[in-house]
Amino acid sequence: MDDVIPPEVREFIIRHIDSVSQLEAxxxxxxxxEERWEVGRLANRVYTSDRELGAVLERFAxxxxxxxxxxxxxxxxxxxxxxxxxxxxxxxxASHLILVTNMIHSKPRGMRSFSDAFKxxxx
Numbered sequence: 001m002d003d004v005i006p007p008e009v010r011e012f013i014i015r016h017i018d019s020v021s022q023l024e025a026x027x028x029x030x031x032x033x034e035e036r037w038e039v040g041r042l043a044n045r046v047y048t049s050d051r052e053l054g055a056v057l058e059r060f061a062x063x064x065x066x067x068x069x070x071x072x073x074x075x076x077x078x079x080x081x082x083x084x085x086x087x088x089x090x091x092x093x094a095s096h097l098i099l100v101t102n103m104i105h106s107k108p109r110g111m112r113s114f115s116d117a118f119k120x121x122x123x
Contacts, residue, residue: 004096005103009089013103016063020101021046022056027090029066029075036072 017023024046029037043053057073060066065086067076077083093100 004099005092006088008085009092010103012085012089013100014107016060016065017104018107019048020104021048021053023089023093023100023104025053025056026060026065026086027093029073030086030090033075036069036074038072042073 013023017026025042025048028042028045029035039054039057040050042057043050046053057066057068061068061073064079064082065075065077066073077086089100
């Protein structure tokens with residue numbers, strides 16, 4: 001896997017992707033950067049609940065991958081290196097679907113919630 005999936009893509013998956021539906025939502029938005037998506041429409045495309053995907057899209061927006069305008073989301077990475085990593089992730093997923101999905105499924109459960117517990121929040 002090391003020579004097929006570049007290290008920066010592996011790191012991106014580890015840090016930001018917790019499920020295949022999350023990955024597919026991000027890649028759909030990436031493939032259609034000018035299109036604005038309602039949560040329900042995108043949730044139907046990736047076979048997940050509106051509630052679950054809404055939380056993911058909010059997190060992706062906070063991470064700088066999406067922009068939100070009212071209740072619509074669109075791809076909006078303003079960091080060229082991150083944009084290149086997401087483009088490479090799309091390429092890897094298209095050509096090595098099993099490797100990428102296995103990598104996502106092999107991540108320890110609860111890793112994000114554990115790390116989120118240490119984030120500083122404004123109250």
